[in-house]
C-alpha cells in the first residue's frame with residue numbers, strides 16, 4: 460500500500476538490526492536460514508505474518524525444473540541456463556527435504572505427472588520427453604493415459620513430491636532462528652550511507668546493515684524498479700469435501716502446459732487449480748486475492764468432466780498472488796543505487812522448485828559477493 464503524510468510522520472522508534480529480510484514467505488524464511496548459518500543475526504518483517512502470501516496458498520507441488528516444456532525451455536533460454544535451473548531445482552528440493560525432516564511436515568513422495576490434454580500436446584510432450592532423456596534426466600514417458608481420464612500421454616518424474624506448504628514454511632522459519640516482526644508493512648527504503656540502510660515500517664524505522672527483499676508479487680508496490688519486471692498474477696484453487704472412495708490422482712498431476720493441476724490432499728480431498736489460461740485478462744496484473752466467478756466455474760466444470768466419479772461438494776475455494784518475472788526466471792540482484800539492498804523475487808508457479816536454492820544464492824550475493832548465475836537480474840538490463 461502507499462502511505463499518507465499523516466501515517467508516515469517518522470516518529471516510529473528506531474530499531475537497530477543486523478540482516479533484515481522483508482517478506483516471511485517460503486523465500487524469506489529460507490533466506491533467513493542461510494543468513495543465520497552464515498553467522499548473521501536475522502530479523503524478518505512482514506505486512507502480515509509467516510507464510511500468509513502465496514507460500515501457504517499454493518498446491519504444494521514439488522516439481523523439478525522450469526514450468527516450460529524442456530525442449531521449449533532450451534530453445535528459449537539455451538541449454539546451459541536450462542541445465543543450471545534444473546540443478547538449482549534439485550538443490551532446492553534437497554534443502555526442502557532437509558527442512559521438512561526437521562519439523563512436523565506432511566510430505567508424500569508421490570512423483571509428478573505432466574499430462575497431455577490433446578493430441579497436439581501429446582506430440583509436444585513426447586518431444587519434451589526425448590529432450591529430457593537425451594540430457595540424462597530420469598523420467599518415464601507413457602504414450603497413453605496412466606490416470607485413465609481422457610489424457611493423451613504423460614511424463615512421470617518419480618523424484619517429485621507433494622507437501623503441506625504452510626507447515627513447511629513454519630518449520631523453515633523455526634529452524635532459521637530468526638526473529639519475526641509481524642503485522643509491519645515496509646513502505647520506504649533508503650540507503651543512508653555505505654554501511655546503513657533505513658527501512659521505514661509501520662512499527663519501527665529499522666537501521667540495518669543489509670536488507671533482502673523477498674516480497675515476490677508485492678515488490679512492485681515497494682519499489683518502482685520492479686514495475687514491468689514483475690507481474691502480479693492470480694492463481695485459484697478449489698478443494699472438495701473428503702472423498703468417500705479414497706484418492707483419485709495419487710500424484711502431482713498437471714496438464715495443458717501446466718495451466719491445470721490436481722492432487723489428493725493429505726486429508727483425502729481432491730484439489731484442482733488453474734483455469735488462468737482461459738481468463739488471462741482477468742487474472743494477470745492484479746493483487747486482488749479474491750476468487751472470481753469465471754475461473755471458479757471453469758475449475759468446477761473441469762472437476763465434473765475429468766472426475767465424474769467424484770460427487771463430493773466443493774468445500775473450499777481460494778486464490779493467491781504469484782510474482783511472474785518478465786522472462787520466466789527468478790530475479791536476484793540489488794536495487795539500483797542501493798548496494799546493501801538485495802532482492803530474490805519472481806518465482807511464478809514454481810516457488811517450491813526454485814525458492815530455497817535462489818534464496819541461498821541471494822544471501823551469498825549479499826554476504827560473499829558471489830554472482831547469482833542464471834537468476835541474476837543483470838540479464839534484464
Ligand SMILES: Cc1cc2nc3c(=O)[nH]c(=O)nc-3n(C[C@H](O)[C@H](O)[C@H](O)COP(=O)(O)OP(=O)(O)OC[C@H]3O[C@@H](n4cnc5c(N)ncnc54)[C@H](O)[C@@H]3O)c2cc1C
Pocket residue numbers: 481482483484485486487504505506507508509510511512513514515516517518519520521522643644645646673674675676677678681693694695696732778779780781804805806807808809810811812813814
Ligand atoms: C494458487 C497457487 C498455487 C501455486 N502452486 C504452486 C505449486 O504447487 N508449486 C510451486 O512450486 N509453486 C506454486 N505456487 C507458487 C508459490 O506459492 C510461490 O512461487 C512461492 O510461494 C513464492 O514465495 P515467496 O516467499 O517469494 O512469496 P510470498 O509467499 O508471496 O511471500 C511474500 C511475502 O512478502 C510480504 N510482503 C510483501 N510486501 C511487503 C512489504 N512492503 N512489507 C512487509 N512484507 C511484505 C507478504 O506479506 C508475503 O508474506 C502457487 C501459487 C499460488 C498462488
